[in-house]
Amino acid sequence: MTKFTTRSLCTFLLLVWTSGVADPGTVFAPDSAGGAAGKSRTIIVGCKHFTEGYILGEIIAQILEDRGYHVERKFGLGGTLICFDALRNGDIDIYPEYSGTITQAILKLDDTTSYPTVQQMLIRDFGLELLGPFGFNNTYAIAVTPSLAERLQLNTVSDLARFPKLRLGFSYEFLNRHDGWPGLARTYRLPGRPVGIEHGLAYQALRENDLDVTDVYTTDGDIDKYGLVLLKDDKEYFPRYLGAPLLRRGLSEGVKRVLGELAGKISEKEMQSLNASVLIENKTFREVAQEFLRAKDLLLSVRTSSEESKWTTMLHRTATHIKLTVTALIAAMAIAIPLGVLVYRLRTIAKPVIYFTGLLQTIPSIALLAFMIPLLGIGVTPAIVALFLYALLPILRNTSSALFSIDPILKKISVGMGLTTWQQLRHIEIPLAAPTILAGIKTAAVINVGTATLAAFIGAGGLGEPIVTGLALNDTSLILEGAVPAALLAIVTEFIFESIEKFLIPKHLLQQRVS
Amino acid sequence: MTQISFKHISKVYDDHNGTVKEALRDINLSATENVTTAVVGKSGSGKSTLLQLINGLERPSRGTIYVFGQQIDYEQLPNLRRRIGYAVQGTGLFPHLSVGENITLLAVLDGWDKERIKGRVEMLMNLVGLPLEYARRYPHQLSGGEQQRVGLCRAMMLNPRIFLLDEPFGALDPITRSEIHEHFIHLQQSEARTIILVTHDLQEALKLAKEMIILNDGKVEQTGTCTEILRKPATDFVKSFLRSQLGNRPRRKR
Numbered sequence: 001m002t003k004f005t006t007r008s009l010c011t012f013l014l015l016v017w018t019s020g021v022a023d024p025g026t027v028f029a030p031d032s033a034g035g036a037a038g039k040s041r042t043i044i045v046g047c048k049h050f051t052e053g054y055i056l057g058e059i060i061a062q063i064l065e066d067r068g069y070h071v072e073r074k075f076g077l078g079g080t081l082i083c084f085d086a087l088r089n090g091d092i093d094i095y096p097e098y099s100g101t102i103t104q105a106i107l108k109l110d111d112t113t114s115y116p117t118v119q120q121m122l123i124r125d126f127g128l129e130l131l132g133p134f135g136f137n138n139t140y141a142i143a144v145t146p147s148l149a150e151r152l153q154l155n156t157v158s159d160l161a162r163f164p165k166l167r168l169g170f171s172y173e174f175l176n177r178h179d180g181w182p183g184l185a186r187t188y189r190l191p192g193r194p195v196g197i198e199h200g201l202a203y204q205a206l207r208e209n210d211l212d213v214t215d216v217y218t219t220d221g222d223i224d225k226y227g228l229v230l231l232k233d234d235k236e237y238f239p240r241y242l243g244a245p246l247l248r249r250g251l252s253e254g255v256k257r258v259l260g261e262l263a264g265k266i267s268e269k270e271m272q273s274l275n276a277s278v279l280i281e282n283k284t285f286r287e288v289a290q291e292f293l294r295a296k297d298l299l300l301s302v303r304t305s306s307e308e309s310k311w312t313t314m315l316h317r318t319a320t321h322i323k324l325t326v327t328a329l330i331a332a333m334a335i336a337i338p339l340g341v342l343v344y345r346l347r348t349i350a351k352p353v354i355y356f357t358g359l360l361q362t363i364p365s366i367a368l369l370a371f372m373i374p375l376l377g378i379g380v381t382p383a384i385v386a387l388f389l390y391a392l393l394p395i396l397r398n399t400s401s402a403l404f405s406i407d408p409i410l411k412k413i414s415v416g417m418g419l420t421t422w423q424q425l426r427h428i429e430i431p432l433a434a435p436t437i438l439a440g441i442k443t444a445a446v447i448n449v450g451t452a453t454l455a456a457f458i459g460a461g462g463l464g465e466p467i468v469t470g471l472a473l474n475d476t477s478l479i480l481e482g483a484v485p486a487a488l489l490a491i492v493t494e495f496i497f498e499s500i501e502k503f504l505i506p507k508h509l510l511q512q513r514v515s
Numbered sequence: 516m517t518q519i520s521f522k523h524i525s526k527v528y529d530d531h532n533g534t535v536k537e538a539l540r541d542i543n544l545s546a547t548e549n550v551t552t553a554v555v556g557k558s559g560s561g562k563s564t565l566l567q568l569i570n571g572l573e574r575p576s577r578g579t580i581y582v583f584g585q586q587i588d589y590e591q592l593p594n595l596r597r598r599i600g601y602a603v604q605g606t607g608l609f610p611h612l613s614v615g616e617n618i619t620l621l622a623v624l625d626g627w628d629k630e631r632i633k634g635r636v637e638m639l640m641n642l643v644g645l646p647l648e649y650a651r652r653y654p655h656q657l658s659g660g661e662q663q664r665v666g667l668c669r670a671m672m673l674n675p676r677i678f679l680l681d682e683p684f685g686a687l688d689p690i691t692r693s694e695i696h697e698h699f700i701h702l703q704q705s706e707a708r709t710i711i712l713v714t715h716d717l718q719e720a721l722k723l724a725k726e727m728i729i730l731n732d733g734k735v736e737q738t739g740t741c742t743e744i745l746r747k748p749a750t751d752f753v754k755s756f757l758r759s760q761l762g763n764r765p766r767r768k769r
Contacts, residue, residue: 506611
């Protein structure tokens with residue numbers, strides 16, 4: 001009976017796993033067999049996780065698809081350095097970047113460096129190619145609500161210096177950049193201590209009057225949506241941020257020529273309205289990018305890109321999510337259970353091993369994911385490795401502590417009756433420890449289902465994708481599109497493990513453990 | 516040939532505090548084959564240590580032990596132990612295995628065929644008066660005395676020529692204990708073997724054993740048949756031990 005159920009369980013898990021194995025990239029890649037020579041290789045387009053990044057990434061992807069290239073999208077990557085490293089590692093081929101960001105955050109130069117100089121330095125130092133700018137300047141601006149501006153007579157950034165009690169909340173990137181808050185505070189002699197806040201949430205905080213001042217991008221669609229007042233940069237502190245495609249060296253001339261068609265095509269006003277159509281009209285990135293390309297006569301083929309139904313997308317995301325979680329869990333079981341046994345047999349290594357895995361557990365998930373990038377790049381592999389590391393401790397600790405707590409009389413008997421070390425383990429110790437080991441695996445599985453949502457920050461896909469996008473857009477329904485299935489998945493996981501327990505473990509042993 | 520003998524056996528424990536405790540000192544003895552020998556003495560006298568030296572759970576600090584007439588090969592302990600039955604205080608039954616699985620575990624691992632296993636289990640369960648349908652139950656569903664009998668069956672499964680018992684009936688109430696004693700005697704009558712029984716209860720020793728080894732503070736005070744020892748106590752310790760356990764029963768310490 002138990003043997004049969006174990007086998008059918010394995011089959012079930014295998015089915016779930018293989019169904020998720022379908023490469024998540026193909027999910028989004030429309031079937032555009034260009035057939036032209038040199039176009040067979042897939043071009044991987046990345047972008048950072050904010051509205052404009054997604055739109056520009058989608059515009060780049062669609063124009064390439066239109067010309068017959070096979071495109072894979074790795075959107076919503078965690079930040080500038082994650083994108084830049086991914087590009088250098090060859091994990092992505094293209095992503096939209098800003099000239100000011102490159103001079104300040106990457107080249108560490110002052111903001112007067114000219115565009116051609118930046119292009120030359122990128123080639124020389126990193127082998128990366130910055131194409132001609134799209135046309136708009138998306139620089140930082142300081143925003144306040146109209147009512148506050150009126151009440152305090154705020155017009156310029158200099159005016160802020162008069163009000164040290166204002167509540168400042170800036171995006172983490174802005175707070176930590178050379179051309180962000182530190183320089184701004186110095187230039188304008190601004191008092192006050194800003195708090196860090198996720199950019200997408202800052203607008204809501206302003207509207208709810210939880211915050212007085214925040215940083216915005218000049219092309220933000222939210223500026224119109226919330227009717228915010230931008231303070232004049234009267235000391236001309238903010239550098240120019242010209243958006244442009246940043247390319248890995250070695251892409252074909254054809255790709256560069258196609259992307260070159262985008263140069264000078266998007267003005268600031270146009271970018272604002274593209275952002276607003278996503279934010280206010282709730283259009284998808286795909287629709288907005290397609291309408292733009294069509295309006296500018298940049299689409300040659302009449303084929304509309306195939307839009308997936310919401311449910312299919314959700315199903316694919318869930319499958320990817322399960323694949324991430326289950327693969328990491330199985331790997332963790334394969335390592336942590338034998339390691340737990342080893343810890344039990346060789347007591348001297350017990351403390352170091354458990355401390356070390358405990359240490360892994362204390363690393364914040366997003367930081368652990370960031371550590372993975374230099375080692376493994378972005379995508380599914382680093383995400384699985386990170387989830388694997390998180391799953392180790394609960395399984396290891398439960399395995400070893402369950403073995404340590406076996407009744408000493410039973411151990412003595414199993415030795416004294418003549419069982420070999422392996423037989424003791426196989427027939428006595430592991431079965432007695434099984435309820436606790438299984439509980440550890442369940443804990444690890446539920447942790448993994450939750451943590452896997454963060455994997456979207458490094459392009460691994462899954463249910464985190466709508467959450468990350470939703471955070472960038474401040475779109476609650478989009479966040480729920482990921483959060484609700486993730487929560488359901490966690491509940492289903494609990495349920496599956498309860499059933500496994502029922503099949504594998506005699507009832508009275510479970511009751512013993514609970515009481 | 517089950518010959519068990521100890522030659523100049525000492526056992527020293529290293530305490531964690533650095534103090535050294537001598538559990539057994541220069542023990543020389545041999546057990547008579549196919550009879551029950553009881554090892555009696557107060558707690559801390561070294562009875563359990565002596566027993567566990569026979570199946571290799573403990574190793575002597577000095578001296579040599581012969582089992583089945585041969586020096587113990589410490590590389591081959593599982594093989595030796597399968598030929599020696601072992602039961603301890605409390606039942607020591609594995610809670611995740613059914614009664615039947617507990618009894619047959621060793622035989623299954625040794626690759627016995629089903630018919631042979633079935634025959635042996637039925638024989639043993641009948642011998643100790645356990646209903647056959649108990650085989651499907653789990654140990655916790657049985658009374659203490661029934662569990663104890665399952666323990667005896669398990670130890671007897673491979674029909675070992677030597678059987679070691681470490682205070683096996685200590686935790687039972689007097690009525691259950693005397694029932695078990697009957698089953699034990701019955702078992703020994705039907706399949707005679709060399710039995711070493713450790714107990715602190717002289718009454719139990721006299722009832723079940725033919726010979727006795729009396730230990731005190733790690734040394735052998737006297738060996739011999741029960742009747743001999745009762746008639747001629749060799750030392751003052753044996754005299755007072757016998758008197759304390761048999762003479763003034765109300766003042767007997769537990």
